[in-house]
Amino acid sequence: MTPADSAPAVTPGVSRIDVPVLARVEGEGELHIRTRGGRIVDLKLSIPEPPRLFEGFLRGRHFMEVPDITARICGICPIAYQMSSIHALERALGVEAHPSIRLLRRLFYCGEWIESHVLHIFFLHLPDFLGCQDAFEVAAKNADAVRMALRLKKLGNGIVRVMGGREIHPVSACVGGFYRVPRKEELEALVPELEWALAASLQAVSLTASLEFPDFEQDYEFVALSHPDEYALNEGRIVSNRGLNVDAAEFEEHIVEQHVRHSNALHSVIRERGSYMVGPLARFNLNYAQLTEKARRAAEQARLKPPVRNPFRSIVARAVETVFACEEALRLIAAYEPPPLPRVEARPRPATGAAATEAPRGLLYHRYSVDENGLITEARIVPPTAQNLRRMEEDLWSYVPGLLGLDSAQIAWRAEMAVRNYDPCISCATHFLKLRREDG
Amino acid sequence: MSSDGRKPRIAVFKFASCDGCQLSLLDAEDELLAVAGAVEIAYFPEASRRMEKGPYDIALVEGSITTHHDAEAIQRIRRQAKTLVTIGACATAGGIQALRNWHDTAEWVRLVYAKPDFISTLKTSTPVAEHVPVDFELRGCPINKHQLLELISATLAGRRPNIPTYSLCIECKRRGNICVMVAAGTPCLGPVTQAGCGALCPSMRRGCYGCFGPMENANAPSLASQFRVLGSSRDEVERAFRSYNGWAWPFRKVFEEAPKP
Ligand code: SF4
Numbered sequence: 001m002t003p004a005d006s007a008p009a010v011t012p013g014v015s016r017i018d019v020p021v022l023a024r025v026e027g028e029g030e031l032h033i034r035t036r037g038g039r040i041v042d043l044k045l046s047i048p049e050p051p052r053l054f055e056g057f058l059r060g061r062h063f064m065e066v067p068d069i070t071a072r073i074c075g076i077c078p079i080a081y082q083m084s085s086i087h088a089l090e091r092a093l094g095v096e097a098h099p100s101i102r103l104l105r106r107l108f109y110c111g112e113w114i115e116s117h118v119l120h121i122f123f124l125h126l127p128d129f130l131g132c133q134d135a136f137e138v139a140a141k142n143a144d145a146v147r148m149a150l151r152l153k154k155l156g157n158g159i160v161r162v163m164g165g166r167e168i169h170p171v172s173a174c175v176g177g178f179y180r181v182p183r184k185e186e187l188e189a190l191v192p193e194l195e196w197a198l199a200a201s202l203q204a205v206s207l208t209a210s211l212e213f214p215d216f217e218q219d220y221e222f223v224a225l226s227h228p229d230e231y232a233l234n235e236g237r238i239v240s241n242r243g244l245n246v247d248a249a250e251f252e253e254h255i256v257e258q259h260v261r262h263s264n265a266l267h268s269v270i271r272e273r274g275s276y277m278v279g280p281l282a283r284f285n286l287n288y289a290q291l292t293e294k295a296r297r298a299a300e301q302a303r304l305k306p307p308v309r310n311p312f313r314s315i316v317a318r319a320v321e322t323v324f325a326c327e328e329a330l331r332l333i334a335a336y337e338p339p340p341l342p343r344v345e346a347r348p349r350p351a352t353g354a355a356a357t358e359a360p361r362g363l364l365y366h367r368y369s370v371d372e373n374g375l376i377t378e379a380r381i382v383p384p385t386a387q388n389l390r391r392m393e394e395d396l397w398s399y400v401p402g403l404l405g406l407d408s409a410q411i412a413w414r415a416e417m418a419v420r421n422y423d424p425c426i427s428c429a430t431h432f433l434k435l436r437r438e439d440g
Numbered sequence: 441m442s443s444d445g446r447k448p449r450i451a452v453f454k455f456a457s458c459d460g461c462q463l464s465l466l467d468a469e470d471e472l473l474a475v476a477g478a479v480e481i482a483y484f485p486e487a488s489r490r491m492e493k494g495p496y497d498i499a500l501v502e503g504s505i506t507t508h509h510d511a512e513a514i515q516r517i518r519r520q521a522k523t524l525v526t527i528g529a530c531a532t533a534g535g536i537q538a539l540r541n542w543h544d545t546a547e548w549v550r551l552v553y554a555k556p557d558f559i560s561t562l563k564t565s566t567p568v569a570e571h572v573p574v575d576f577e578l579r580g581c582p583i584n585k586h587q588l589l590e591l592i593s594a595t596l597a598g599r600r601p602n603i604p605t606y607s608l609c610i611e612c613k614r615r616g617n618i619c620v621m622v623a624a625g626t627p628c629l630g631p632v633t634q635a636g637c638g639a640l641c642p643s644m645r646r647g648c649y650g651c652f653g654p655m656e657n658a659n660a661p662s663l664a665s666q667f668r669v670l671g672s673s674r675d676e677v678e679r680a681f682r683s684y685n686g687w688a689w690p691f692r693k694v695f696e697e698a699p700k701p
């Protein structure tokens with residue numbers, strides 16, 4: 001039973017806590033909590049963010065245009081959208097990218113992980129733990145930490161810029177490879193800063209580990225990609241701690257979306273069981289053994305050991321993944337040899353392909369059908385935030401009752417903080433997918 | 441600093457968009473703390489919980505107008521803002537979501553949502569300037585962060601921002617690129633697109649897809665005929681002009697008559 005099912009009917013005269021615009025999340029969300037006699041009678045995380053209908057207008061576009069278009073779903077993780085759509089289309093069209101291309105894509109993704117994780121840790125989430133309204137207030141107390149964060153974030157963006165021209169909506173990635181691949185020297189020029197970044201990210205782990213975490217644990221189903229040889233980023237099977245183990249092509253057989261009235265975003269559930277969590281904690285818990293040694297040691301020192309069930313500690317998991325991404329980027333640059341051709345030509349044929357990759361905030365699923373002219377006939381996109389929304393609401397149903405002794409402003413702030421554990425990207429969450437209709 | 445010695449108040453608003461343009465401000469890593477020190481960031485929900493009421497000296501507006509609620513909100517913002525600047529293709533030209541303007545939006549809503557009656561959205565995605573007077577429009581999908589910083593400092597200094605209105609071709613020549621249209625026959629929107637990105641796409645041997653929108657006095661119909669000469673089908677030409685800035689009139693007019701007054 002979901003918390004909503006168990007709630008008694010709403011009665012007049014209740015007190016309300018409204019957070020009309022949720023700050024420090026990307027896009028717009030709203031949270032409404034109603035309490036009565038010390039209990040919550042209603043709680044809604046709603047997404048008034050206007051729908052942008054990507055899946056509608058992708059129809060009729062050529063497959064080579066898709067990665068540029070899907071990037072525009074989200075300015076914080078455009079590469080995730082490019083990668084998932086490219087992989088899905090390559091699977092549809094039977095394109096096998098060169099191993100060097102595969103390596104470059106992983107490096108590209110490391111850049112985005114570093115940028116996005118550092119932004120979230122220091123600018124969106126840390127201020128909560130320190131009782132600050134924003135990172136500018138944090139900077140007034142600890143300028144060094146914020147300066148370090150800015151330099152780290154810049155390095156993440158730097159990787160993306162070298163490969164893609166610019167940090168937001170880069171222009172190099174395409175079906176079959178890249179329009180232009182970097183020369184080895186261009187990537188090597190990043191090495192000194194990456195070495196600094198590796199040390200800085202270790203500091204970020206100890207800094208985040210020293211925060212005070214609310215005493216709150218939940219029994220989650222964690223879902224992430226998993227790959228036999230590597231900490232999964234771009235490829236792998238979709239697995240969970242409760243036995244899910246499927247190819248991306250089977251995603252929709254197991255995960256269904258429900259459209260709820262209070263939100264412009266859809267809620268995902270695992271058909272057999274209900275809500276689940278994607279993102280850094282899920283990846284950390286499921287693929288811990290494949291982290292680099294430095295990342296694992298940093299986690300150990302931070303007393304972060306799988307399974308981590310306290311969602312507030314996701315900030316530490318993000319820092320650990322930043323260590324991983326820096327080390328992995330160094331390894332990838334050392335191993336890089338430019339491919340013989342920047343890309344292989346993909347020939348259109350009528351086909352359907354699906355793929356999932358690990359966006360910084362979690363699993364991102366895409367499926368496309370293409371016709372004989374290479375035009376898209378159907379598109380479906382399930383962003384990580386839509387997958388986490390149900391779980392976010394459930395966290396709040398469990399977490400907020402313990403806060404009811406506080407004043408409304410404090411409750412609202414703590415609830416927001418709990419939502420920010422998920423690093424929700426609300427712009428992403430409002431363009432999902434076609435639903436199978438469930439009547440009755 | 442304004443005449444009464446207080447710091448200028450800046451607000452950042454968002455409508456239908458990907459957040460990329462406002463993120464450009466946070467991506468100005470080297471300048472961010474200096475900017476935050478020089479101005480009062482009065483309203484910027486993506487970065488701060490502090491949400492203060494207007495009036496604001498500068499309102500930066502990202503995103504296009506796609507709901508009744510947003511059409512009303514932009515009026516309120518205009519009343520509170522001394523200077524209103526749109527940032528990016530969404531706010532300036534309707535953005536990628538303006539593709540709905542040529543289609544049946546209701547059908548797309550049905551395609552995406554199980555219970556379309558829960559969704560309230562306008563049939564169109566329109567630029568801010570179709571709703572309220574705009575003081576300056578910053579192009580790009582996303583905007584260029586250096587242009588954004590120039591715009592903020594120029595506005596605060598009371599001068600016109602120094603932002604080029606010439607075509608992408610000039611930047612491309614300056615970079616010493618070989619023209620992708622002349623050399624490879626690749627359709628490129630560079631000749632009608634406003635400079636600002638540094639000619640990124642031609643530098644990667646691909647054609648510009650126009651994310652900075654139409655330059656001043658762009659002759660898009662003439663470029664469209666050139667695309668046909670290079671072998672593009674009518675549909676391909678249409679798709680080329682109908683993307684991130686498709687609703688901007690200089691691009692629209694390739695396929696449409698001027699609206700009757
Ligand atoms: S103009 Fe482009 S980058 Fe800016 S908000 Fe719109 S989609 Fe995002």
Ligand code: SF4
Pocket residue numbers: 171608633637638639640641642647648649650651652653
């Ligand atoms: S070349 Fe054109 S499409 Fe490419 S980034 Fe520049 S303006 Fe945008």
